[in-house]
Amino acid sequence: MQINRLFEIVYIMLDRRHITAKELARQFGVSVRTIYRDIDVLSSAGIPLYTVQGSRGGIYMDEHFKFRNSLLTDEERNQILIALQSVMTTEELETSRLLSKLSGLFQIRHTDWIEIDFSRWGSRRRDKEYFRLLKNAVLGCSAVKMNYISSYGSITDRYIFPVKLVYKSRAWYVQAYDKGREAYRTFRISRIMDLEMSSDTFEKGDLPALPEIEQSDSSPVTLVHVKLRCSPHLGYRLYDEFDPAAVAQDEDGSFLVTVSLPEDTWLYGYLLSFGSGLEVLEPLSVKQMLVKEAGKIQSTYEKEVKK
Structure with a gap:
């Protein structure tokens, strides 16, 4: 404990250069007398610390003293x-x-x-707690039980062996071996509904080789090539969410985007989130699905209005 405390005192003095013995004693939970003994030990070891009595007294470090850290540039x-x-x-x-x-x-x-x-607005405590639990599971090779909601809206119970945490495309994921499916899966942490550490452990050497992260959940991703036109007032979203090389501005001020996106229910909800400010130019199949989804939305609200 004393060795750790001595190092801590040196770090503190390098940062502050002046502190009182009472402050150090309070910080380390020891007596003032113990702190003064520590200062004597450090001084004997060549660390230029000295004490001053009076109203401006305390423990000081020579302002010219620096550790030799020339191996690293600024x-x-x-x-x-x-x-x-x-x-x-x-x-x-x-x-x-x-x-x-x-x-x-x-x-x-x-x-x-x-x-x-990296936490979401309003979810800082939860996101940090889940990340901490998963990090401990990865480092400790501990199994985890969780409820998970997929991109299709289905909630399933999962029993997994977390192997790696990945930050990709503005979101945290955990790569894990899913015991129920006997294969690796990639789970988006924000979609974990409930998380519980298990007392079971696993050996990473007994698992198959970890694949590269390409997709979340367990479903293969099919990409569709889409061309979009976006109103000028929504252009900021395009630069927030797409490679600038895929965005071009037309003569009338609108933005054109050509990009490949996952073709699933997420795509249509995402495109509809732009409201009337977005027009799908191609392909026709995506246009038709948006008409269908928009019709469902209209039907829902017409029922509410008629009530």
């Missing part, structure tokens, strides 16, 4: 801190401590200029 140090900021979205407490240590070690004062949050 850019490399910043890249490490940016990566840690990303990890903080899932391991906030542990990573914030490490971030504080490294920022002191690297002599970088400002690390709060960027914040990365």
